[in-house]
Amino acid sequence: MALNVSHVVGGYSQIPVLKDISFDVKDGELVGLIGLNGAGKSTTINHIIGILKPFSGTIMINGKTIENDNRDYKKQIAYIPEIPVLYPELTLKEHLEMTMMAYHLNHTQAWKEAKRLLRIFRLDNKLNWFPANFSKGMKQKVMIVCAFITNAKLFIIDEPFLGLDPLAVSDLIDLIKQQKQKGSSILMSTHVLDTAERFCDRFVLIHGGKIRTEGTLEQLRKKFPHAGSSLNDIYLSLARDDRQ
Structure with missing residues (x-):
């Protein structure tokens, strides 16, 4: 089991945003973290990647915690944030080289994979470009390429489809499928429910800092037979019920 979040209470101040949440992501599994703005999705992700420390509870990746083995814990994660984070003084090539060094990748193999991904996302002729010359969608593609050249066991992808053109969305989905086949696990936060x-x-449906429910789409349909058949229908029904 790649990721295990157990009874985590946490947030940004003394008042908890996350209220005793527990869920997991198994090897080779793509789990959608679904919730409205302010539901706790980003806070959950920030706890998993180590930006925030839980008030209580544990987060483990393949049996390791950040407290017990900081280096091995973090090197198992590849993170694609909602808002691309790039260094203005580094070219695309230098971003890739920095990623390779950070993850201690074999330089030859990593560049072979990088060139494949750069061609897929049509960035192969922009290695010497600086971030100021990239559109938002291109910056997002840089983050995707940097993440997918790693040997990460757990990919955390936050709102990956915002800013991407339809072809890039299709290419990203193909990459996710390939990683699943390799046994990697993916936690994806998104508003694009269809x-x-x-x-x-x-x-995993989160609302008000609590896990409201979780399961496959078929399991959710059985749990909430009157909510509707789509994921969007089910989540909106639960969110409205909690608001009443």
Whole structure:
């Protein structure tokens, strides 16, 4: 089991945003983390990647915690944030080289994979470009390429489809499928529920800092037979019920 979040309480101040949440992501599984703005998705991700420390509870990746083995814990994660984070003084090539050094990748093999990904996302002729010359979609593609050249066991992808053109969305989905076949695990936070419904193996629905429910789409339909058949229908029904 790649990721195990157990009874985590946490947030940014003394008042918890996350209220005793527990879920997991198994090897070779794509799990959709679904919730409205402010539901706790980003806070959950920030705890998993180590930006925030839980008030209580544990987060483990393949049996390792950040407290017990910081280096091995973090090197198992590849993170694609909602807003691309690039260094203005580094070219695309230098971003890739920095990623290779950070993950201690074999230089020859990593560049072979990088060139493949650069061709897929049509960035292969922009290695000497600086981030200021990239559009938002191109910056997002740089983050994707940097993440997928790693040997990460767990990919955490936050709102991956925002800013990407339809071809890039299709290419990203293909990459996710390839990583699943290799046994990697993916936790994906997204508002694009129709896409999540088609490609995620399972869903974790978070609302108000609590895990409202989780399961496959078929399991959710059985749990909430009157909510509707789509993931969007089910989540909106639960969110409205909690608001009442």
